Amino acid sequence: MLKTPTLSKWSYIQWDRYDKKPIDGYTVLLPVPGDLPVFLKIALEVSANQDSEGLIETLVIPDRKVSGFTECFDKWKKKFDISPLRLINPNPIEQLIARYQNNPHNNHWLQIVRGINASVSTHALLHDADLFITKDDFMKIHYQTCVKRNLMCLGVSPVWDSWYEEHGMNHLTATWEIMFDISWARQFQPWEHRGHNGVIHDKAHTFDTMLYPQCQTKPDKIDRHKQEWGFIHFNYVICTYRWFQKSNAPFEDDYFRILLIRLLIDAFDPSEWSYSIPTLDVLEKGITDKSNRVTYCSKDTAQHYSEFRSKLEKLITSGIIDSEKSYILHKSIRNFDLAFG
Structure with missing residues (x-):
């Protein structure tokens, strides 16, 4: 079997073709663990409280197909009325990767790729399953700020890895609750958003999800809010669960x-x-x-x-x-x- 990095480059060198003009607004991407539907319920409840101005669609993206998950989705979506809601399941290859490797970082990257491919809007917000938004205008303000300042990415927290700041790249933002321009994401091949070993400015490093493209983007096109606000984040909960399973x-x-x-x-x-x-x-x-x-x-x-x-x-x-x-x-x-x- 091909190693995952090799398979990623071979299978994810281009995005699905989308010929229509993107709709002004943003899509909420909800990556959730397919075998922990409680996080689907929480994500829907958290999102349902948001001011929906600018919201085009919400996509539920499980990391694997699990019997009974669709039934949970059908039941819980009845109370979700702030936007159209779609379920974006993994394809057969992604299902095999999730089943046999059970790697949370790779799963999350595949969920992001699926979400971007399925989005019809100009922007997307990547929601973290273990994060609770406490302000009902959080998403609206996040989107409006990103558009007003013509940013490619707007985040809420700095990256955990101090290597970037040490090498003069302190403008990068963590992926949770990142609002990003979908056309920017599509400028890079899908596999480049995956966590991988690479080289930037003649320096080798292990890049976390979505950070390699950020490193190749002008610093004035990426920013974070001045302080963390409007959410409670427990961090790395799904990763820990996958390691627990192993x-x-x-x-x-x-x-x-x-x-x-x-x-x-x-x-x-x-x-x-x-x-x-x-x-x-x-x-x-x-x-x-x-x-x-x-x-x-x-x-x-x-x-x-x-x-x-x-x-x-x-x-x-x-x-x-x-x-x-x-x-x-x-x-x-x-x-x-x-x-x-």
């Missing part, structure tokens, strides 16, 4: 991301979907039992609890979730509060 027990949930997924399932999805995340009582055993499927025994893990708990409390008190969900989250976290303070 792991052997015990798995140290050092940033409480597996716990977060269980909390969100219990609060947001009362369906009978069979999730592979351990139940809350099993996770609680991992606070002291080092042989548990998921553990919380490391000193470093304990030091990370405060940051996680602070974000969770912001979500609980944000006003974007109802009182029942808030109660479930508060009740479910009690034993972890007692253990970690």
Whole structure:
């Protein structure tokens, strides 16, 4: 079997052809894990609260086809009325890659490519599955700012990798909630948006998703908001879940991301979907039992609890979730509060 980088270059050297004039406005791209439909429900609820001015369409893009996901989509889309809503499933090759490699970074890149190919608007907003938008005009302001300033990319956070700033490229923006010009994205071959090893300005580096094209774009065409605002972001939750799936027990949930997924399932999805995340009582055993499927025994893990708990409390008190969900989250976290303070 071809290695993924080779397959990517061979299979993704050009975009799907789109001959119609793009519609002025933006598309929301919702990449979600196909086997965690709770994130579909959350993404739809978060997006449904937005001011829809400028919004052309919303695309749900699962990373894999899973039996029952379409039924969840059909059920939950009934309450989504701020824009047309489409489901963009992976093609057979992408399904095989997702199934056998289970690599979250590659999955996410393929979701972006599918979303860009399916978009009919001039711009797109790439939403992160583990991010909660707290301001109902966030997307509208984000889009209007990008257009007004004639930017190719407008982000909300700096990139995590300090290498770029050290080499004079401190204008780059992280991919979560990035608003971008679709014609800009299509100037580069699809595989160039994939995380890969490459060279820029005679310097070799490993480029994260969408950063190689940003490096080749004039700095005045890329920007970030002056400060992070209007959202709560838990970061790397889906990546951690994929690594958890590949792991052997015990798995140290050092940033409480597996716990977060269980909390969100219990609060947001009362369906009978069979999730592979351990139940809350099993996770609680991992606070002291080092042989548990998921553990919380490391000193470093304990030091990370405060940051996680602070974000969770912001979500609980944000006003974007109802009182029942808030109660479930508060009740479910009690034993972890007692253990970690």
